[in-house]
Amino acid sequence: MSDPDKTNVGEFDHRSTRRDFVFGELHRKDLREDPALQLQEWLKAAEAAGNFDATAMCLSTATLEGRPSARYVLLKHLDGRGLCFYTDSRSRKGQELAENPFAALTFYWPETDRQVRVTGRIERLPDADNEAYFNQRPIKSRIAAAASQQSQPIESRAALEARFRDIEARYPAGDVPRNPAWGGYRLLPDEWEFWQGRRSRLHDRFVYTPTSDGWQIQRLMP
Secondary structure (H helix, E strand, C coil), rough: CHHHHHCCCCCCCCCCCCCCCCCCCCHHHHCCCCHHHHHHHHHHHHHHHHCCCCCCEEEEEECCCEEEEEEEEECEEEEECCCEEEEECCCCCHHHHCCCEECCCCCEECCEEEEEEEEEEEEEEEHHHHHHHHHCCHHHHHHHHHHHHCCCCCCCCCHHHHHHHHHHCCCCCCCCCCCCCEEEEEEEEEEEEECCHHHHHHHEEEEEEEECCEEEEEECCC
């Protein structure tokens, strides 16, 4: 391994860079008893504040050995059981979820100084849901999904675009079939945390944990 003091990356020191969080406050009385409803409220508030990608969420997975990886995906629907997203099961995240079906999701909206963390078990969505969502996607998105074996190496951008054109030519009517490897996942929450940035780093944090008849809500220190 190289000596970190002898690399040529240049100086990048942001220890003195900071801003205060001034958007608002969060009190126990502000919170819905159902965390899914609270998330919906904050998503709408982020959109109203000008966030153009409010459903973007960081999905964190891990191998059986505990080596983590993270990437952004889009929340596509939220139901009474959990939060749903779609991807290729052959991808790194799909492979990790197959061997270790637990994950974490994180939303962050700087426009409102808010963050939400959700953890829980992952389950696959049924094929009927996968087909319904796949067939409502734009045609070029369906072609791209069919042309790509996500996360696998490819020799060049030109080779990738050639695969795309081949699929496009084979299905001129746009009736691209869904690869069975492509589909949806649902995170079944066992903990939610809602974070509101506050001045002087005295942030508001509330965690929801399940009980026999709902959710217990507890304030946490920042």
